[in-house]
Amino acid sequence: xxxxxxxxxxxxxFYGGSAFFIFIFLALSFDTVRALPExxxxxxxxxxxxxGKKVWEENNCIGCHTLMGEGAYYAPELGNVYNRFGNSKExxxxxxxxxxxxxxxxxxxxxxxxxxxxxxxxxxxxxxxxSEIDDANWPPxxxx
Amino acid sequence: xxxxxxxxxxxxxxxxxxxxxxxxxxxxIMGLQYVMGDFLFPEIPFNxxxxxxxxxxxxxxxxxxMGASYYLVPEESETExxxxxxxxxxxxxxxxAGALTIVGxxxxxxxxxxxxxxxxxxxxxxxxxxxxxxxxxxxxxxxxLGFLFNIAMTVLKGRKTTVNLVLLIxxxxxxxxxxxxxxxxxxxxxDKMFWWWVVHLWVEGVWELILGxxxxxxxxxxxxxxxxxxxxxxxxxxxxxxxxxxxxxxHHYYWIGTPEYWQLLGSVFSAMxxxxxxxxxxxxxxxxxxRRREHPNKVAVLxxxxxxxxxxxxxxxxxxIHTLSPVNFYTHGSQITAAHGHMAFYGAYVxxxxxxxxxxxxxxxxxxxxxxxxxxxxxxxxxxxxxxSMVFITLFLTAAGILQVYLQRMGGDAALSFMVAQEKIAxxxxxxxxxxxxxxxxxxxxxxxxxxxxxxxAETA
Numbered sequence: 001x002x003x004x005x006x007x008x009x010x011x012x013x014f015y016g017g018s019a020f021f022i023f024i025f026l027a028l029s030f031d032t033v034r035a036l037p038e039x040x041x042x043x044x045x046x047x048x049x050x051x052g053k054k055v056w057e058e059n060n061c062i063g064c065h066t067l068m069g070e071g072a073y074y075a076p077e078l079g080n081v082y083n084r085f086g087n088s089k090e091x092x093x094x095x096x097x098x099x100x101x102x103x104x105x106x107x108x109x110x111x112x113x114x115x116x117x118x119x120x121x122x123x124x125x126x127x128x129x130x131s132e133i134d135d136a137n138w139p140p141x142x143x144x
Numbered sequence: 145x146x147x148x149x150x151x152x153x154x155x156x157x158x159x160x161x162x163x164x165x166x167x168x169x170x171x172x173i174m175g176l177q178y179v180m181g182d183f184l185f186p187e188i189p190f191n192x193x194x195x196x197x198x199x200x201x202x203x204x205x206x207x208x209x210m211g212a213s214y215y216l217v218p219e220e221s222e223t224e225x226x227x228x229x230x231x232x233x234x235x236x237x238x239x240x241a242g243a244l245t246i247v248g249x250x251x252x253x254x255x256x257x258x259x260x261x262x263x264x265x266x267x268x269x270x271x272x273x274x275x276x277x278x279x280x281x282x283x284x285x286x287x288x289l290g291f292l293f294n295i296a297m298t299v300l301k302g303r304k305t306t307v308n309l310v311l312l313i314x315x316x317x318x319x320x321x322x323x324x325x326x327x328x329x330x331x332x333x334x335d336k337m338f339w340w341w342v343v344h345l346w347v348e349g350v351w352e353l354i355l356g357x358x359x360x361x362x363x364x365x366x367x368x369x370x371x372x373x374x375x376x377x378x379x380x381x382x383x384x385x386x387x388x389x390x391x392x393x394x395h396h397y398y399w400i401g402t403p404e405y406w407q408l409l410g411s412v413f414s415a416m417x418x419x420x421x422x423x424x425x426x427x428x429x430x431x432x433x434x435r436r437r438e439h440p441n442k443v444a445v446l447x448x449x450x451x452x453x454x455x456x457x458x459x460x461x462x463x464x465i466h467t468l469s470p471v472n473f474y475t476h477g478s479q480i481t482a483a484h485g486h487m488a489f490y491g492a493y494v495x496x497x498x499x500x501x502x503x504x505x506x507x508x509x510x511x512x513x514x515x516x517x518x519x520x521x522x523x524x525x526x527x528x529x530x531x532x533s534m535v536f537i538t539l540f541l542t543a544a545g546i547l548q549v550y551l552q553r554m555g556g557d558a559a560l561s562f563m564v565a566q567e568k569i570a571x572x573x574x575x576x577x578x579x580x581x582x583x584x585x586x587x588x589x590x591x592x593x594x595x596x597x598x599x600x601x602a603e604t605a
Contacts, residue, residue: 007306007372010379018386025390028409032337035403040333050330057270057328058258063191068400069477070336071272074178074190076562077477101186108181108563111189113255130332136407138399140474140553143561 039134052126055119064110066144068135074108077144082124082131084142089124096120145507147218149225154508155235156211157501161591163204163242164494168584170197175577179570188250195249195275201489202273203242208497209318209354210238213295213311215504216361221302226294234290241283245276267328271339274325281325288319306375307357307364310382314353321345333401340396347488348392348417348459352385355455355496356424362448362503363428368436377427384420392417398469399476407469414467418460421492428452441506441514443523447499450531454491462487462538474553479545479569487538490530498590505594518597526593529586536579544572 036042061067064075076084085091096113097120103109115123145151174193176183184193218225225231248257254270261277263269268278276284292315299308324341360378364371394410397403428449439445462484466475475481502523506515514520552565560568 005376007376007379010376010383011306014379014383014386017383018390021387021390025393028391028394029337032397032402032406033334036331036333036337036401039401039403040331042331045330053330053332053335054267057267058255058263060191060195060254060270060275062270062272063194063254063275064189066477067332068336070400071477072191072194073477073479073482074174074194103182103185105182106180108177108190108566109185111186111191133333133401135399135401136404138473138476141556141559143552143559143565 041129041132041134044129044132046125048122048125049129051119052122052124052129055115055123056126059113059115067130068133069138075110077139078127078130079133079135080131080139080142080144082128084144089121089128092124092127093120096123145504146222147224149228149231150215150218150504151508152225152228152231152235153211153215153504155232156207156214157505157508159235159239160204160207160211160497160501163200163207165587165591166246167197167200167204168580168587170194170200172577172580172584175573175580178566178573179577192249192254195254196246198273199249199275200246203238205493205497207238208493208501209315209358210235210291212354212358212497212500212504213291213315215500215508216358217295217298217308217311218302220305220308220361221298223298223302226297226301230290230294234287234294237283238287241280241287245280248277249275266326268326271328271335273343274339278326281322284322285319288322292316292319305371306378307361310353310360310378311357314350314357317350317353318346321350336400337397337402340393344393344396345390347493348389349386351493352389352420353382355451355492356382356385358496358500359424359428359448359451362444362499363431365503366439366441366445366448367431367434368439369431369434374431377423377431381420381423381427384416384423388413388416388419395467395469395472398472411468415464417467418456418464421456421460425452425456439513441503441520443515443520443527444499444503446524446527447495447502450527451491451495451499454487454495454531454534456491457535458484458487458489458491458538462542474549475545478548478553479541480549481545483538483541483545486541487534490534495531515593516597516600518600519593522589522593522596526586526590529589530583533579533582533586537576537583540572540576540579544569544576547572 061078062071064072066073066077068079069077081092082089096115099110099112101112170193173184173188174190174197177190177193214225214231257277258269261279263278266278268281269275295315296312299312321342324338327338329335356378360374363369364374391409392414394406395414397406397410429452432445432449466472466480466484507513547569548565551560551568552562553559
């Protein structure tokens with residue numbers, strides 16, 4: 001870089017530019033947090049949904065699946081699994097419950113988590129709530 | 145080596161390399177599970193292998209960053225480290241805590257680990273990359289604070305250079321942003337939104353400051369170019385990093401329930417995120433071309449150039465290909481993401497840590513400036529084996545990702561289900577696994593290079 005452009009000019013761009021964009025980002029984040037209730041329908045986050053999220057987390061579901069496209073890419077997307085399973089919580093519960101302990105030979109296998117009925121209901125309710133978040137119509141189709 | 149206390153970096157670098165090996169072994173396990181689904185099931189299910197793979201990466205890179213700081217800050221500050229004893233104590237705390245966490249992942253089911261570590265009290269577990277038990281997270285914060293204190297005290301009492309200052313800003317940002325890992329609301333959308341404040345603002349924000357300052361340090365030392373010139377470049381690069389990267393967070397806010405204005409903002413700003421990486425490439429090659437000396441440690445210079453190129457390709461180009469929201473609508477959460485993740489982490493962060501190790505380790509092992517020619521040639525082989533195989537891993541995953549998107553997301557009513565699409569693209573997973581084996585061979589060669597030609601002198605230029 002040429003001599004006319006000095007180190008202190010570069011430093012000022014760094015501090016000024018960073019401070020400016022941090023400020024903008026904080027303002028946008030504030031606006032986003034204010035706009036979210038319209039999109040996440042948080043009034044439906046019952047204690048059961050909250051328990052479902054905890055079950056989801058404490059069994060590390062994100063280690064194989066994606067949820068709204070984030071997570072691991074080893075197993076199907078679950079943000080819309082409620083819809084894919086015919087808007088049925090029973091189908092979700094049935095699937096989780098019926099995983100064989102030793103797995104199926106040669107195939108990718110989901111572990112048997114031995115969840116209680118309460119936990120099964122909760123995680124299904126959590127996935128139902130998740131499917132209803134306004135996420136700009138992602139994924140492109142039902143396959144996730 | 146100018147200051148005795150720089151030696152404290154050595155155990156950090158050794159631990160980093162050791163954990164790197166374990167990370168790659170688990171990567172190979174996962175790669176195999178992609179095509180042989182029942183491999184090691186149910187002993188090591190995929191989710192456990194992945195957690196070990198990604199967490200080991202983060203931990204060994206942190207070891208690398210800390211080692212780099214302990215090495216370069218005293219030299220830049222022209223003074224001994226504030227407290228080498230603290231540095232050594234924190235090393236053992238971090239290593240034991242990290243090892244216990246990994247053992248916990250492997251020894252008991254994750255839900256059991258959550259129970260025995262008291263996740264109920266402050267639930268933070270079970271989110272991608274932040275799977276560590278809450279108690280481990282608290283340990284990380286304590287280690288980070290002690291480390292920052294040690295580094296800051298050293299900087300304060302000595303010479304203040306731009307390299308030191310930028311490194312300190314980056315490390316402070318790393319520690320502060322990690323605190324958001326303790327925020328885990330019941331509302332998934334809020335959870336995801338602030339989860340990115342750790343993940344995105346780390347790897348596409350403050351980590352780039354750490355990367356930039358380590359690279360600048362190595363270039364000052366190996367090229368002999370005037371510090372003023374290098375520091376000016378450093379400021380411009382990190383300015384562009386934060387100017388593009390902070391609002392660039394928006395490219396993670398397209399489909400998680402956040403407002404749709406992020407599609408425009410995220411697309412525009414993240415499309416500019418390759419700029420600082422491109423500048424880094426121009427910078428590194430420029431400085432090396434204008435070098436005023438022939439540093440005998442040629443392989444360290446090779447790693448520095450490699451970092452600049454591969455970071456641009458992996459983080460810059462492979463990031464750009466799926467960052468625009470109309471594209472990302474189809475590619476989000478596919479193997480394209482995995483392809484980008486692999487090359488970006490390798491090119492930017494793995495390679496910068498290997499650069500500083502390559503530069504510093506010979507001196508910490510009692511050599512004047514560089515390893516013997518024999519050792520350097522071997523290390524260069526490992527550079528090419530690992531780098532080329534990582535390029536192929538990325539290309540195979542990209543091919544898999546394009547097919548996945550086409551088969552699973554574009555076919556209208558004929559679109560295939562996830563599992564059926566996965567079977568159709570299995571060939572590319574096999575090829576990726578093959579490239580992964582070559583990577584492991586490269587890593588073995590890398591380690592072997594530490595044990596050859598120890599008695600010979602370095603070739604003087």
